[in-house]
Amino acid sequence: MRSLRALTASVLLAAPAFAHEPSETTRKLSFPRLGDGRYVMAVDLHTHSVFSDGMVWPTIRVQEAQKDGLGALAVTEHLEYQPKKADIPHPDRNRSYELALAEARPRPLRERDPEKDLLVIPGAEVTRGMPPGHVNAVFIKDANKLIKTDARAAFEEANAQGAFVFWNHPYWTAQTPDGVARMTDMHRDLIRAGLLHGVEVANGQDLSPEALDIAFEYNLTVLGTSDVHGLVDWDYDIANGGHRTATLVLTRDLTPEGFKAALKAGDTVAIFKGSLVGRPQHVEAVVKGNLSLNVGVPPAGVKMTPVTFRNTAPIDFILELQGPESFYDAGRLITVPAHGEFTAQVRNTPNPSAVGLTFVVMNTQVGRDTALTVRYGAAPAGAGR
Numbered sequence: 001m002r003s004l005r006a007l008t009a010s011v012l013l014a015a016p017a018f019a020h021e022p023s024e025t026t027r028k029l030s031f032p033r034l035g036d037g038r039y040v041m042a043v044d045l046h047t048h049s050v051f052s053d054g055m056v057w058p059t060i061r062v063q064e065a066q067k068d069g070l071g072a073l074a075v076t077e078h079l080e081y082q083p084k085k086a087d088i089p090h091p092d093r094n095r096s097y098e099l100a101l102a103e104a105r106p107r108p109l110r111e112r113d114p115e116k117d118l119l120v121i122p123g124a125e126v127t128r129g130m131p132p133g134h135v136n137a138v139f140i141k142d143a144n145k146l147i148k149t150d151a152r153a154a155f156e157e158a159n160a161q162g163a164f165v166f167w168n169h170p171y172w173t174a175q176t177p178d179g180v181a182r183m184t185d186m187h188r189d190l191i192r193a194g195l196l197h198g199v200e201v202a203n204g205q206d207l208s209p210e211a212l213d214i215a216f217e218y219n220l221t222v223l224g225t226s227d228v229h230g231l232v233d234w235d236y237d238i239a240n241g242g243h244r245t246a247t248l249v250l251t252r253d254l255t256p257e258g259f260k261a262a263l264k265a266g267d268t269v270a271i272f273k274g275s276l277v278g279r280p281q282h283v284e285a286v287v288k289g290n291l292s293l294n295v296g297v298p299p300a301g302v303k304m305t306p307v308t309f310r311n312t313a314p315i316d317f318i319l320e321l322q323g324p325e326s327f328y329d330a331g332r333l334i335t336v337p338a339h340g341e342f343t344a345q346v347r348n349t350p351n352p353s354a355v356g357l358t359f360v361v362m363n364t365q366v367g368r369d370t371a372l373t374v375r376y377g378a379a380p381a382g383a384g385r
């Protein structure tokens with residue numbers, strides 16, 4: 001039986017600092033470094049402010065990103081859509097970047113800490129009919145120069161500036177009424193010419209399995225972005241444990257050049273409504289880097305093995321047990337909570353002192369209809385060494 005003292009302590013530990021305000025740990029999209037030394041850097045490369053059709057000043061975008069523990073943010077205003085121009089005239093299209101950059105400067109003034117401080121990346125949204133639809137260019141040098149009559153010329157200019165360029169919401173119903181992302185000849189040409197490097201598989205509240213297929217088939221980087229126009233806290237119900245849609249960049253180097261190289265290499269996972277979406281090797285790296293299994297010793301006289309999962313990620317992992325084993329005190333579907341643990345007893349295992357378990361991680365997507373399968377503990381019987 002649980003003592004009252006232990007119960008009180010655990011209630012105190014679980015209580016947030018303020019009612020209805022998620023704690024720092026649960027809000028932040030912070031992940032520990034992977035075993036191979038890479039950082040898991042959460043970035044949002046698609047947001048808006050009042051300098052296009054967003055509802056907030058760029059400083060708010062920075063403050064939200066800092067609260068969310070992001071490593072990098074881009075405020076990407078529509079170049080060709082300026083509904084607030086009469087109220088907020090701004091002939092220099094780099095203005096919202098400059099304001100965000102100033103806000104992100106460490107205070108008190110000190111050297112930037114790459115592991116803690118937010119990077120603000122210059123970017124813009126090239127806003128066209130389909131094709132090419134909407135496209136973000138980030139790591140640009142001058143947004144003004146991307147305003148072109150010819151859409152392809154905007155891609156060429158962005159690339160001349162060294163940009164990373166990705167296709168936004170390719171399934172957006174305003175441009176694709178059935179909500180299904182499809183390639184066009186123009187997109188094929190742009191990819192062939194090396195002018196288009198990534199595609200959003202998740203944008204705001206939407207996810208596109210077809211965009212994931214396109215990313216795999218055309219070797220494009222997988223991205224998730226918020227495309228937030230209002231407030232992150234309201235759009236994503238942060239108070240109740242929600243998080244913005246974002247991209248996890250697996251990178252050895254947290255500098256702008258370093259994480260741009262990881263983006264270009266396609267080393268990313270989209271994070272969307274508590275799920276990880278991307279190439280199997282990248283999703284597995286994040287799962288294995290955050291979810292560990294400790295196999296205990298069967299108690300005397302009992303042929304069952306205690307196992308404890310520990311999760312260091314800010315999202316839950318929902319696991320479905322595969323194979324002949326079963327849990328004595330849980331069903332086949334278990335949840336290892338964010339920053340938490342799950343303990344159970346394993347039975348029906350061929351060797352109780354060398355337990356190996358296979359799971360499907362239900363809240364992952366590594367193909368249009370596939371979730372990631374992972375193995376923990378001893379290799380299955382008959383597997384090669």
Ligand SMILES: [Zn+2]
Pocket residue numbers: 125134168169
């Ligand atoms: Zn757009």
Ligand SMILES: [Zn+2]
Pocket residue numbers: 046047048125227
């Ligand atoms: Zn947008």
